[in-house]
Amino acid sequence: MDESRPLIVLAWVLGYLAMCIGVGLWALRRTTSTRDFFMAGRDLGILVTGLAVFSSTMSGFGFVGGPGLVYRMGLSSAWMTVIAPLGFCCVFYLLAKRLRMVAELRESISLPDAVAARYNSERARLLTAIAILLGVIGYLGTQILAMATVLRDVLNNVSFIPEVSLITCMAIACAVLVFYCVTGGILASVYTDLVQGAIMIVAAIFVFIAAITAVDGGLTGIATTLLEDDPESISPWGTLGMIGAMSWFVVFVLGMAGQPHVITKLMMNRRVEDVRRTLPVSAAGYALCSLLWLSIGLAMRALVIQGGHPELSGPDEAAPQFLQFHAGPMLAGIVFAGLFAAIMSTADSFLNLGAAAVVHDIPRALTGRSLSNELFWARVATVLLAVGSAIFVLYSRQDLVALLGAFGWGTFAAALVPTVAIGFNWKRATATAANVAIVTSLVVNFGIELFGIAVPYGINAGFVALLLSLTLFFGISLASPPPKLDPDIEGVMEL
Amino acid sequence: MTDRLAHVLFGLLLALCVLFALTFIIEEQPSEEVVTDGQVERVYLGHGAAHERFPSMDHGGDGPARHGGRLWMAWAFALVQLALIIGSLFMGLRHPGLLRWPLVMSGVTLATLLTLMVATYARYLADPSGPLMLGLPLPTAWFLYAFWPTQLLVVVLFVLYFHQAVVTPEDMARFREIVAERRARTERG
Numbered sequence: 001m002d003e004s005r006p007l008i009v010l011a012w013v014l015g016y017l018a019m020c021i022g023v024g025l026w027a028l029r030r031t032t033s034t035r036d037f038f039m040a041g042r043d044l045g046i047l048v049t050g051l052a053v054f055s056s057t058m059s060g061f062g063f064v065g066g067p068g069l070v071y072r073m074g075l076s077s078a079w080m081t082v083i084a085p086l087g088f089c090c091v092f093y094l095l096a097k098r099l100r101m102v103a104e105l106r107e108s109i110s111l112p113d114a115v116a117a118r119y120n121s122e123r124a125r126l127l128t129a130i131a132i133l134l135g136v137i138g139y140l141g142t143q144i145l146a147m148a149t150v151l152r153d154v155l156n157n158v159s160f161i162p163e164v165s166l167i168t169c170m171a172i173a174c175a176v177l178v179f180y181c182v183t184g185g186i187l188a189s190v191y192t193d194l195v196q197g198a199i200m201i202v203a204a205i206f207v208f209i210a211a212i213t214a215v216d217g218g219l220t221g222i223a224t225t226l227l228e229d230d231p232e233s234i235s236p237w238g239t240l241g242m243i244g245a246m247s248w249f250v251v252f253v254l255g256m257a258g259q260p261h262v263i264t265k266l267m268m269n270r271r272v273e274d275v276r277r278t279l280p281v282s283a284a285g286y287a288l289c290s291l292l293w294l295s296i297g298l299a300m301r302a303l304v305i306q307g308g309h310p311e312l313s314g315p316d317e318a319a320p321q322f323l324q325f326h327a328g329p330m331l332a333g334i335v336f337a338g339l340f341a342a343i344m345s346t347a348d349s350f351l352n353l354g355a356a357a358v359v360h361d362i363p364r365a366l367t368g369r370s371l372s373n374e375l376f377w378a379r380v381a382t383v384l385l386a387v388g389s390a391i392f393v394l395y396s397r398q399d400l401v402a403l404l405g406a407f408g409w410g411t412f413a414a415a416l417v418p419t420v421a422i423g424f425n426w427k428r429a430t431a432t433a434a435n436v437a438i439v440t441s442l443v444v445n446f447g448i449e450l451f452g453i454a455v456p457y458g459i460n461a462g463f464v465a466l467l468l469s470l471t472l473f474f475g476i477s478l479a480s481p482p483p484k485l486d487p488d489i490e491g492v493m494e495l
Numbered sequence: 496m497t498d499r500l501a502h503v504l505f506g507l508l509l510a511l512c513v514l515f516a517l518t519f520i521i522e523e524q525p526s527e528e529v530v531t532d533g534q535v536e537r538v539y540l541g542h543g544a545a546h547e548r549f550p551s552m553d554h555g556g557d558g559p560a561r562h563g564g565r566l567w568m569a570w571a572f573a574l575v576q577l578a579l580i581i582g583s584l585f586m587g588l589r590h591p592g593l594l595r596w597p598l599v600m601s602g603v604t605l606a607t608l609l610t611l612m613v614a615t616y617a618r619y620l621a622d623p624s625g626p627l628m629l630g631l632p633l634p635t636a637w638f639l640y641a642f643w644p645t646q647l648l649v650v651v652l653f654v655l656y657f658h659q660a661v662v663t664p665e666d667m668a669r670f671r672e673i674v675a676e677r678r679a680r681t682e683r684g
Contacts, residue, residue, distance in 0.1 A: 073543060073553050075635065082639070085646035086580060092653060093587040097662050105674055219630035227632060230546070231623035232555020234631070236612050236638040239543035239555035242562060242569035243518065250576040254583060272667065276657040283650045287643075304549060312551050425586040426501060456518040458542025467511055474505040491673040495589060495666040 005329040006157035012333030013154050016199070016340055017176045023192050027184025034374045037185030038109040038356050040268045044190060049269045050281025051197030052190040052345075053091070056261045057084070057282075058200060058289050060146045060343035063335070067322070068315035070297020071304075074226065074233030076240035077297075079248040081290040087256035088283040090421070094257050096266050096275035098424045101492045103267035111260050111353075111420070112361040114267065118424055120486055121431035126365035127438040129357040131415040132260050134442070136354035139408045140385065141393030143347040147173035150339055153320065170390050177344060178386045181351045182379045186268070189348035196341030201285055203338035204292040206331050207322075211295035214326040215302045225302040233301070244458030251462040255413030257421035261349035292335075296322050355381040410462020414441030417466065418473035427493050430483050433476040437469040444468055500585055507579045514572050521568065525560045558620045570613045577606055584649070587661075594652060594660035601648045608642045 031037050044052070062081070069077035099114060106117040111132070116125035148170035155164045180188040215221045226234040237245040256262060269275065300318040303309040303326070312321060319339075323332040358381045360370050371377045418437035423429040444465035447453065455464060485493070523541035530536075541561040543553035555561075562569070581602035585591060591598065616634040619625065628636035653661065 071552065074555070075638075076543075078638070082643045083646070085643075085650055089646070089649045089653065090580065090583060093584045093661070095587070097587065097666075101670055105670075105677060220627060223627060223631050223635075227623060230554050231619070231632075232543075232558050233553075234635055235555070235558070235616060235619065236634050237616075239553040241542045241555070242566070242616075243572055244542040246569060246573050246576065249573065250579060253576075253580050272670070273657075273662055276654055276661070279653055280650055283647065287647075301552065304552075311549050315551060422583075422586060428498065428501065456539070457523050459515070459518065464515070467508065467515060471505075471508045471512060474501065474508060478501065478505060488673050488677045492670065495669060 003159070005324075005332060006154070006159070008329040008333045009154055009336050010158055012337040013151070013340060016337040019195060020176055020180050020188075020192050020344065023195075024180025024183040024188045027180070027188035027191065031183070031185050031187055032375075034360065034378060035107075035109055036187060037375055037378050038352060038360070039103075040185075040187045040190055042104065042268055043270050044265075044268045045270060046274045046277045047281060048190055048194050049265055049274065050278040051285060052193035053088070053262055053265045053278065054282040054285040054289075055193045055197040055200060055342065055345040056265065056349045057087075057256065057259065057346075058286060058342055059346035060143060060150075060339060062289060062293055063200075063339045063342045064146065064316055064319050066293035067296035067300070067318045070238075070294055071301045071312065071318040072315040073240050074230070074238035074298075074301070075236055075294075076238030076245040077248070078236070078238070078294060079245045080252045081286075081293050083249060083253050084256070084286045084290065085283045087253045088279060088286065090254050090257040091262060091266070092275055092279040092282075094421045094425060095263055096279070097272060097495070098492060099263060099266050099420070100269065100272050100275070101495070102424065102489065104272075105488055105492060108267065110356040110361055111264050111267075111416075112357065112365075115419060115423075115434070116365075117486075118489060119429075119431040119434055119483075120489075121434075122365045122368075124419070124431050124434050124438075125361055127435055128416070128419065129361035129365065131411065131438050131442060132353055133357045133362075135260075135408055135412055136350045136357070136385070137389055137392065140347055140350045140354065140389040143343050143350070144170060144174060144177070144386070144390045145393045147177070147340065147343050147347070150320075150336065150343075154336060167394070170394065174386050174390055177347055177351070178383055181348050181386075182382050185378070186349075186352045189345075189352055190265070190268070192341075192348065193345045196338075196345040197285055199334065199338045199341045201288050203331075203335045204289040207327065207335055208291035208295045210327050210331060211292075211299040211322065214299050214322075215306070215308070222298050222302040225305050226298070229305045234298075240458050244460070247457075247459040247463040251410060251413055251460065251466055254417055254421070255409060255462065255466060258413040258416035258419075259409065260353050260412060260416060261346060263416075263420065264349075264353065299326070351382050351385055354385045355379075358385070410460065410465055411441050411445040413462055414445065414465035414469040418470050422470075422473065425493070426477070427485060427490065428480075428482050429473070429477045430480045432480065433473045436476055437473040440469040440472055441465050500582065504579065504582050504586075507575055507582060511572075511575050511579065514568065514575060517568060521565065523561070524563075524565075525557060558623075562616075562620060566613060566617055570610065573609050573613070574606055577602065577609060581605075590660060590663075592656075592660050594656040597652050597656070598649070601645075601652065604645055604648065605642065608637060608645060612637045612642065 102114050108114040112125040112128040115128045151169040355378045359377045364370050415438040419434040448461035523539040526539045529538045546552040546554040612634050
């Protein structure tokens with residue numbers, strides 16, 4: 001291996017981490033209230049919001065897990081990423097106006113705040129906060145582990161650095177993440193998202209070019225190789241088959257409007273009308289990053305089949321192995337920085353969401369008021385959540401980690417699409433229906449994972465939960481008398 | 496959202512529930528019987544199996560065996576989901592006005608492209624060795640070169656019709672009134 005490669009990669013990664021610390025220090029002076037800490041003062045511009053929305057959506061999964069899925073299954077997982085423009089449309093058509101308006105009207109500083117205002121129900125607030133907190137712990141733990149694993153590989157490839165343990169890397173990664181999240185809250189998070197989004201777009205474009213040219217014959221060579229080995233892998237539905245792959249369609253399109261780390265960004269923009277320009281920024285940014293997801297996976301599958309690369313020990317090796325052996329050192333450095341960016345842009349959102357749930361929403365739901373000196377406790381909760389998630393993922397049974405990791409997208413979708421995405425647009429939606437939707441989501445997603453229930457045709461658990469929760473939500477609401485809404489909430493829902 | 500739209504969406508959800516229930520009735524194919532710990536277990540291979548040469552990959556197996564006779568179910572599954580998604584977009588539009596038909600036509604266009612993908616895939620199942628279109632098999636070319644960018648139509652419609660259908664000046668004026676009324680009520684205690 002080229003001796004300069006590990007150093008170039010290390011330089012990019014350290015430079016990126018230093019940028020995060022700098023942003024944290026800059027944001028510290030601008031974060032003086034919980035409104036600043038959780039809502040960035042509701043003062044974000046178009047570009048910042050647009051890039052923050054897309055980079056929060058594209059986590060480390062998009063840079064490592066996604067290419068791994070394509071390597072393993074062919075184009076099946078394209079139904080998670082290629083359909084993203086429609087997903088962003090669901091977010092913006094459904095929530096950009098009313099969620100932002102309710103947030104300003106009721107001075108909401110969290111999503112459960114807005115849910116409580118909409119349904120006039122502290123139980124709905126509590127259940128939303130619990131669903132978010134459970135998802136945060138699972139998601140955050142896996143993101144922190146991913147950061148530590150990548151950092152360990154980067155450091156251990158440098159010859160003059162002694163062997164560094166996973167725990168040490170976890171401590172370093174957590175320290176940087178916690179520093180800028182504690183000092184600057186969501187303000188630091190979205191401004192690092194701005195840089196992260198830009199890095200991710202640049203990395204994705206260059207990686208796409210490198211991946212296509214890494215295989216003899218380019219895209220035709222890749223397609224021909226996969227076609228001769230397994231025609232199903234290069235079909236639109238990959239090895240998973242039509243029904244299994246299509247079960248991701250509605251989960252990742254409509255489900256995007258239920259991801260709290262995405263939709264809470266809509267509560268933070270400066271003007272309601274700004275979303276007109278924010279949607280194209282988010283949709284285009286994500287579409288460009290999807291090129292990396294697809295191209296690395298397809299290229300590595302073709303290279304292994306052709307014999308141009310040894311078989312991988314596991315699908316998640318697709319992206320790291322590609323960067324190590326088929327990409328130049330500068331590109332590898334940018335992509336590793338992009339990978340850190342992707343992981344941290346999601347992790348910081350989740351940290352902030354979890355802190356809000358612990359410090360603001362759950363106390364308010366149970367006692368009727370938030371904690372005093374809320375900003376201080378928000379910072380304490382941020383530290384404890386990060387450390388707690390790291391310890392949990394290190395020392396828990398791996399099946400429990402996998403359970404909570406799988407919890408993520410599908411559970412948020414099933415819990416919050418009915419409650420928020422539909423409920424904020426439909427006056428007839430009742431608090432009972434919302435509460436049933438959230439409980440259904442938790443029970444079905446956990447139940448399928450915990451009991452290892454096999455759904456036919458490889459249909460994913462998130463689809464089952466979303467279908468059930470939406471059907472119950474509509475059914476219960478239609479069967480109930482129309483609820484009485486607060487006049488100001490009703491006024492906003494009429495707009 | 497009008498109650499009529501809510502009923503339409505509920506109907507689509509029930510249709511999706513029926514299709515989901517069918518997956519328990521119409522057995523996945525192909526399958527094989529495997530003996531594990533002395534017990535015979537049926538293993539379904541219709542959603543992929545380990546590749547024979549490269550265990551880190553999956554293999555789709557016999558395409559006609561797993562999709563033959565089930566294409567209609569997968570096509571319906573896709574179309575109902577698409578209708579649900581496009582219908583859901585209308586939930587956020589209190590007064591869709593001029594945006595109504597362009598949005599409907601975008602949905603029809605996407606549905607047409609989905610149908611083309613399924614139709615060309617049916618021929619692909621019979622003979623995967625057909626000509627490539629811009630480097631990809633025909634159904635995949637329809638997916639990545641047509642279905643993918645066509646979604647941006649819905650993005651463009653949002654931008655073009657924003658002030659007429661999404662957030663109008665009247666909306667903002669009324670919103671400011673609502674906020675002022677609420678603030679006044681709060682101050683009066």
